[in-house]
Amino acid sequence: MADQNDPRLERLFERLQTVDTPINAQGVTNAIWVVWLEHDNPQVVERMHSGMDAMRRGNHFLALIIFDDLVARVPDYAEAWNKRATVHFLMGNYPDSLRDIERTLELEPRHFGALEGRGLIFGEMGLLEEELQAYEAALEVNPHLPGARRKLEALRGESERI
Known part of the structure; x- marks a missing residue:
């Protein structure tokens, strides 16, 4: 499932709370946006x-x-x-x-x-x-x-x- 129900999001949101640099935070934030934009229908x-x-x-x-x-x-x-x-x-x-x-x-x-x-x-x-x-x-x-x-x-x- 690729959208807001994607199981990868749980780990990404957990990581977002613990990242220690702005660059790492931006990487996690971008990864979340990528998952939110995904959908199973092309x-x-x-x-x-x-x-x-x-x-x-x-x-x-x-x-x-x-x-x-x-x-x-x-x-x-x-x-x-x-x-x-x-x-x-x-x-x-x-x-x-x-x-x-x-x-x-x-x-x-x-x-x-x-x-x-x-x-x-x-x-x-x-x-x-x-x-x-x-x-x-x-x-x-x-x-x-x-x-x-x-x-x-x-x-x-x-x-x-x-």
Whole structure:
């Protein structure tokens, strides 16, 4: 099984808690992303790459169409929901992005990308407490997220000044 249910993930997440250098942490983090992107159906993998390519090119409308199709075809594939959440975020559709993040987390509660993305959305919405909690949750799963760590430290500093 290649997706969020892959048995390799358990070992990778355990390793993520014990790595001792940023380079090793990045290697484990990348390995997790690779597994999350895998799927037993090659057509699904091809569509994922097409959607990601459309996002990279800034064609959010096409990416959204592709990820809409993927979540309809393989509704238990967490990474399809996560990618669609990312497109919604890029388009400023925060409520839709949050709904897709929730589905991602139902399927893969350890999805640190979705947790960190939730923090970004709450930040855009001005929801300080929710933003703080989202970054804390992301760092609990993956303590090696420099962006989430910086945001959390800044938010804690901000809340101490209030």
